[in-house]
Amino acid sequence: MTLLSEMNQRALELGVPLSVHLDLTYRCNERCVHCYLDHDDHGEMTTVEIADLLVQFADAGVFFLSLSGGEVFMRRDFFEIVERARRLLFNVKIKTNGVMIHEAEAAGLRQLGVEQVQISVYSHRPEIHDAITKLPGSLNRTIKAIRFLKAQGLKVSISNVVMNANATDQRGVMMLARELGVEYTLDPTITPKLDGDTSILSHRITGDELKRIFHDPELVGDVGEFCAAPPPPGRDVMEGLPCSAGHTACYISPYGDVFPCVQFPRPCGNVRRQKFLDIWRHSPQLNEVRSIRAKDLPTCSTCAHVGTCTRCPGLAYMEGDMRGPSTADCEKSFYRTGMPSANMLQRKLPGSVGPLIQIQGVTCVRSASVVAAANALTD
Amino acid sequence: MDRYIARGSGIAARMLGGEMMVMSTTDSTFFSLNEVATVIWQAADGRTPLSEIVANKICLEFDVDQERAQVGADRFVDELSRHGILLVSEHPWISSLQMRESR
Numbered sequence A: 001m002t003l004l005s006e007m008n009q010r011a012l013e014l015g016v017p018l019s020v021h022l023d024l025t026y027r028c029n030e031r032c033v034h035c036y037l038d039h040d041d042h043g044e045m046t047t048v049e050i051a052d053l054l055v056q057f058a059d060a061g062v063f064f065l066s067l068s069g070g071e072v073f074m075r076r077d078f079f080e081i082v083e084r085a086r087r088l089l090f091n092v093k094i095k096t097n098g099v100m101i102h103e104a105e106a107a108g109l110r111q112l113g114v115e116q117v118q119i120s121v122y123s124h125r126p127e128i129h130d131a132i133t134k135l136p137g138s139l140n141r142t143i144k145a146i147r148f149l150k151a152q153g154l155k156v157s158i159s160n161v162v163m164n165a166n167a168t169d170q171r172g173v174m175m176l177a178r179e180l181g182v183e184y185t186l187d188p189t190i191t192p193k194l195d196g197d198t199s200i201l202s203h204r205i206t207g208d209e210l211k212r213i214f215h216d217p218e219l220v221g222d223v224g225e226f227c228a229a230p231p232p233p234g235r236d237v238m239e240g241l242p243c244s245a246g247h248t249a250c251y252i253s254p255y256g257d258v259f260p261c262v263q264f265p266r267p268c269g270n271v272r273r274q275k276f277l278d279i280w281r282h283s284p285q286l287n288e289v290r291s292i293r294a295k296d297l298p299t300c301s302t303c304a305h306v307g308t309c310t311r312c313p314g315l316a317y318m319e320g321d322m323r324g325p326s327t328a329d330c331e332k333s334f335y336r337t338g339m340p341s342a343n344m345l346q347r348k349l350p351g352s353v354g355p356l357i358q359i360q361g362v363t364c365v366r367s368a369s370v371v372a373a374a375n376a377l378t379d
Numbered sequence B: 001m002d003r004y005i006a007r008g009s010g011i012a013a014r015m016l017g018g019e020m021m022v023m024s025t026t027d028s029t030f031f032s033l034n035e036v037a038t039v040i041w042q043a044a045d046g047r048t049p050l051s052e053i054v055a056n057k058i059c060l061e062f063d064v065d066q067e068r069a070q071v072g073a074d075r076f077v078d079e080l081s082r083h084g085i086l087l088v089s090e091h092p093w094i095s096s097l098q099m100r101e102s103r
Helices: A003-014 A047-060 A078-087 A103-112 A126-133 A138-151 A170-180 A199-203 A207-214 A276-282 A284-291 A313-318 A327-337 A342-346 A365-378 B035-043 B050-062 B066-082
Strands: A019-023 A064-068 A091-096 A116-120 A156-161 A183-187 A249-252 A257-259 B004-007 B011-016 B019-024 B030-033 B045-049 B086-089
Touching: A003 B011, A003 B030, A019 A047, A047 A078, A047 A276, A064 A078, A078 A091, A078 A103, A103 A138, A116 A138, A126 A138, A138 A156, A138 A170, A156 A170, A170 A183, A207 A327, A257 A276, A276 A284, A313 A327, A327 A342, B004 B050, B019 B035, B030 B035, B035 B050, B035 B066, B045 B050, B050 B066, B066 B086
Parallel strands: A019 A064, A019 A249, A064 A091, A091 A116, A116 A156, A156 A183
Antiparallel strands: A249 A257, B004 B045, B004 B086, B011 B019, B019 B030
16 A cells, blocks of 8 residues: 555545645636536635635645636636645645746746646647647647647646547647646546536547547556456445545535535535534435445446446546446446446447547437447447 | 764655655655654754754654764664755754754
């Protein structure tokens, strides 16, 4: 067990929110086609409110603080917030598109002791990246930002969200990351909008693309290990927690709403009306999330993938049931291993290399698309 | 020669269940300090000599002889200073340390 996992275990036992993801704003200078946010400002927390919240976080034991958005640099008080956070000795990670980072901003982040900057890059090709962000010249500016940050000695990682428009560009982005001397992470997850609108799920890549990615040693390392059939789940798996959401981590929106995770939009309270620690400790919604073990998942507990699936309870929640399957993760498990999930079998969707099922609605509409997909499989 | 220790600026730190977690934001090395190390960490104000911290805090609170405690404290300080987590000087540090006490 590593020191970090020991720390996570201790935080879990003590009920400490070790990690908080705080979105400072939903405003953004890009308009990414797959973005799940409403970019209008509906009353963001003020500098004073955030300063108070940071103190509450520190008192609650928060160690890892991710500041994200929207675009964090859209806030004029961004550096003041980072400075306050660093004075309280948080490990601060920034998520940004980098477009507004120049030499001065990079130097400022270095001076404040930000631990890591994560930057979204969709393609190594400007025409693809800029078409996704809808901001002409954005790739060029983002790459310049990465160079400024690296010149300051900051740890930078490129986050490569994969969708239809950039489905074949992972290796190109990975090479770009190598050239820039930064880390690379790939994420094929496209989530519904926070208001439940699922239209952007049409940007999800096909099953064939997902399978290709999962079997590319450049991207996943040891393919045999990565794509191995899951071992039979032991008792520890069935007693295990779905993920850290609500257990040692949570998400706060720019309006003060508390959720188990950024991908789990179940409202648990608002820090404008209640102290953070009160919400963390006593929210019935959070406590319900915490009560769920793998054995409590009606479908997933019967699934061969239960011990290895990346099942996201937030995506399951957005599909209508936080104890239900997350269809997108069922498909990931299937295209990784070739073994259909229990959910796919129940829905009579045998293993196939056919097109990835596009979820068209959060709840009932999904069944229509499942029927369509099942028909396609038998054609 | 006595040494003065102060906490570096490129660190993240928090108490968790009685132990101090400390991370260098420069090289991302991570340490979990035990009770004794936590006491030294908390006393690292840049003004108190390390030998005084050992004598007045460690030996008194943990019932250990000074020579042994000093060896352990020196090793701990050397290790953390290699990562910029602790700053070491032969002279007292002045008010360059702006970071608040970790909680």
